Amino acid sequence: MDKLSLKGYISRRAFDSGFLLIITVIFNFVLFRIMPGNPALAVLGRTGQVRPEFRQVLQERYGTNLPIFDQFIIYIQRLLEGDLGVSFYYYPTEVSELIFGHRLLNTILLMGISILLSFVLAIIFGTIAASKFKSKTDLVSIFVTLTSYSTPVFWLGMLIIFYFFGQFHLIPLSGSPRIEDPKYADIFAWAIDYGYHLIGPVTTLTISFVGAWFLIARDQMLGIFLEDYITTARAKGLKERRVLFTHARKNAMLPMISVLAMAMTYLVSGATLTETVFSWDGLGLLTFDAVTYSDYPLLQGLFLLVAAVAIVSSFIADIIYAYLDPRIRY
Amino acid sequence: MTISTVNNGSGKYSTPSLFKRYKIRFTRFWHLYTDSPFGMIGMFLVLLFVTMGVFAPILAPYDPNKTMVGERSDNPSASHPLGTDRLGRDIFSQMIYGAQISLLIGLSAAFISLVIGTLFGLVSGYYGGWIDIILMRITDFFIQLPTLPLMLVVVSLFGGGMENLILIIGLLGWTGTARIVRSETLSIKQRAFVEASKSVGAGNRHIISSHILPNVFPLIFANAILGVVNSIIAEAGLSFLGFGVVGSWSWGRVLYEAGRENAILLGAWWHFIPPGISIMLLALGFSLISFSLNEVLNPRLRER
Numbered sequence: 001m002d003k004l005s006l007k008g009y010i011s012r013r014a015f016d017s018g019f020l021l022i023i024t025v026i027f028n029f030v031l032f033r034i035m036p037g038n039p040a041l042a043v044l045g046r047t048g049q050v051r052p053e054f055r056q057v058l059q060e061r062y063g064t065n066l067p068i069f070d071q072f073i074i075y076i077q078r079l080l081e082g083d084l085g086v087s088f089y090y091y092p093t094e095v096s097e098l099i100f101g102h103r104l105l106n107t108i109l110l111m112g113i114s115i116l117l118s119f120v121l122a123i124i125f126g127t128i129a130a131s132k133f134k135s136k137t138d139l140v141s142i143f144v145t146l147t148s149y150s151t152p153v154f155w156l157g158m159l160i161i162f163y164f165f166g167q168f169h170l171i172p173l174s175g176s177p178r179i180e181d182p183k184y185a186d187i188f189a190w191a192i193d194y195g196y197h198l199i200g201p202v203t204t205l206t207i208s209f210v211g212a213w214f215l216i217a218r219d220q221m222l223g224i225f226l227e228d229y230i231t232t233a234r235a236k237g238l239k240e241r242r243v244l245f246t247h248a249r250k251n252a253m254l255p256m257i258s259v260l261a262m263a264m265t266y267l268v269s270g271a272t273l274t275e276t277v278f279s280w281d282g283l284g285l286l287t288f289d290a291v292t293y294s295d296y297p298l299l300q301g302l303f304l305l306v307a308a309v310a311i312v313s314s315f316i317a318d319i320i321y322a323y324l325d326p327r328i329r330y
Numbered sequence: 331m332t333i334s335t336v337n338n339g340s341g342k343y344s345t346p347s348l349f350k351r352y353k354i355r356f357t358r359f360w361h362l363y364t365d366s367p368f369g370m371i372g373m374f375l376v377l378l379f380v381t382m383g384v385f386a387p388i389l390a391p392y393d394p395n396k397t398m399v400g401e402r403s404d405n406p407s408a409s410h411p412l413g414t415d416r417l418g419r420d421i422f423s424q425m426i427y428g429a430q431i432s433l434l435i436g437l438s439a440a441f442i443s444l445v446i447g448t449l450f451g452l453v454s455g456y457y458g459g460w461i462d463i464i465l466m467r468i469t470d471f472f473i474q475l476p477t478l479p480l481m482l483v484v485v486s487l488f489g490g491g492m493e494n495l496i497l498i499i500g501l502l503g504w505t506g507t508a509r510i511v512r513s514e515t516l517s518i519k520q521r522a523f524v525e526a527s528k529s530v531g532a533g534n535r536h537i538i539s540s541h542i543l544p545n546v547f548p549l550i551f552a553n554a555i556l557g558v559v560n561s562i563i564a565e566a567g568l569s570f571l572g573f574g575v576v577g578s579w580s581w582g583r584v585l586y587e588a589g590r591e592n593a594i595l596l597g598a599w600w601h602f603i604p605p606g607i608s609i610m611l612l613a614l615g616f617s618l619i620s621f622s623l624n625e626v627l628n629p630r631l632r633e634r
Contacts, residue, residue, distance in 0.1 A: 016463065016467065019467075020467055020470060020471065023467075023471065024471070027471075139368075142368070142621065143368070146614060146617040146618060146621060147610065147614055149559070149613075149617055150559060150563075150609075150610050150611075150612075150613030150614040150616075150617050151606075151609075151610045151613075152563050152566045152567060152570070152582075152606065152609050152610070152613075153567075154566075154567060154570050154585075155566075155570075155585060155602070155606035155609065155610070158585070158589075158594055158602055158606070159603075159606070161594055162594050162597075162599070162602075166594065166595065166597065215621075258509075262473070265476065266476075269476035269479065272478050272479060272482075272571075273478070273567050273570070273571070276571065287476075287479045287482070288479075288482070288571065291479070291482040291483060299479075299483060302479070303476075303479075306476050306479075310473070311470070314470060314473075
């Protein structure tokens with residue numbers, strides 16, 4: 001068990017991940033079907049939104065009048081065909097159509113830019129702060145990032161709207177421009193407006209992510225600075241910057257990989273609160289809508305997507321981890 | 331780590347009383363802690379809000395639910411320092427009562443997370459093998475579920491009472507602790523003193539309780555306080571989206587009401603700035619305490 005070759009490790013993790021994926025699919029089916037009675041119908045009935053055509057659709061597509069095991073078989077078959085069902089609230093739009101469209105793109109762009117920006121900033125700030133351990137720079141940056149960590153992201157968004165839209169008129173209020181909108185003469189006009197609308201939510205998310213990641217980065221760097229090879233590098237007379245950003249940073253990257261792997265999930269789950277505040281038409285806002293309107297097929301689809309991405313990214317992170325640090329005997 | 335045991339001749343061993351030992355340890359810790367300005371600021375902030383919560387019925391000028399017909403959507407004035415909402419309820423009083431809910435939910439949920447996370451992390455990291463695989467798969471499973479949307483689903487299915495909210499936030503917030511405790515356990519387990527202990531025939535329980543736990547404890551402790559921060563912020567988020575505790579005032583709910591009344595666009599800063607600052611300051615208080623604890627309890631950092 002102790003000494004696995006990298007290949008053996010990878011194949012075992014692949015097996016684990018596949019298993020986890022199957023569990024997720026089952027969980028996803030069970031959670032939304034077995035909960036209170038038959039929730040797909042019960043919830044609709046409770047909120048008084050049940051329409052006769054829904055019942056029809058449910059019976060046709062999920063076989064809700066059949067025994068639960070048959071329903072599961074139907075669910076798997078549908079899933080393999082890439083059919084995630086039909087949305088209750090946006091009826092008769094398909095769930096897959098709602099998810100894999102402009103919303104996914106909006107969320108990936110918003111989250112991707114914010115995550116990348118925050119990751120780089122967190123590592124740079126973390127390294128600088130750690131190298132000036134217990135100096136004024138260190139203490140001030142800790143205080144600032146702790147404050148941003150303690151600030152609810154949606155309130156930060158509200159403040160940014162209040163000041164930068166309301167007082168200084170620097171950013172648009174909210175929304176996410178669609179390329180189909182006829183008011184855009186060409187793709188560049190759209191891209192500029194899109195970027196303009198991104199400023200608010202990206203700023204909000206970046207401040208919040210840096211607050212969360214700065215201390216992790218700083219802590220890792222501090223640990224590294226105690227290692228002998230850093231002392232050696234310094235003793236050799238290498239420039240401090242070289243020591244910081246080549247010798248130290250590489251080793252500190254390791255735990256940051258798992259941070260990044262977790263962040264990959266945000267790439268598709270979106271940021272419900274930030275997207276809600278800025279009316280950013282992404283998957284986070286879609287999730288909020290799905291919950292508000294008890295749109296269970298939609299929620300189910302969103303969950304499956306996020307879970308699948310999470311499993312795959314954690315698999316990749318583990319492999320990079322094992323590759324970079326053979327000390328970690330799983 | 332032997333604690334001086336004295337053979338008193340009659341075959342019985344006596345050790346300094348447990349209380350005394352902890353007292354010495356605590357005094358040492360306390361001196362280090364009070365040296366840290368961050369820690370003191372944090373403690374001041376937390377105590378401030380604890381006082382506010384405990385004495386809310388005395389401090390609040392009005393019942394936060396009392397609607398005053400003639401005073402709807404008032405600007406701040408002498409009788410209503412933060413104005414009133416659209417139903418004529420005093421916002422300042424809502425703010426004062428908000429401290430109760432935030433503290434209650436934050437502390438209880440964090441405690442639940444702490445216990446589950448530590449157990450999972452320790453057992454998983456120490457025993458390894460199949461136990462580790464199973465426990466970590468469960469942890470992975472919870473980690474991968476996007477927290478806020480899952481909280482929303484559960485709240486909307488089971489209702490958003492106080493107990494439900496605490497349970498949901500607590501039961502979904504332990505994964506971070508489990509992972510950190512596990513990875514720390516993994517690295518401590520590889521160290522020489524554990525190997526040494528093993529080689530002289532120490533049992534697993536002994537190793538976990540006297541070698542692993544004391545070494546991961548600082549991390550757990552500082553992490554638990556950070557758990558309070560996360561829980562406070564999670565509650566605020568849920569309440570802001572309209573899924574909070576019905577009937578009682580939390581800062582998140584005040585912000586939810588402010589959002590519904592379009593306070594931002596109307597420029598009614600008194601409705602959304604104070605509750606946000608309160609959440610931030612309370613959470614910052616706990617963050618600062620957590621940070622200082624980390625500095626004091628983490629010998630690796632103290633060495634320098």
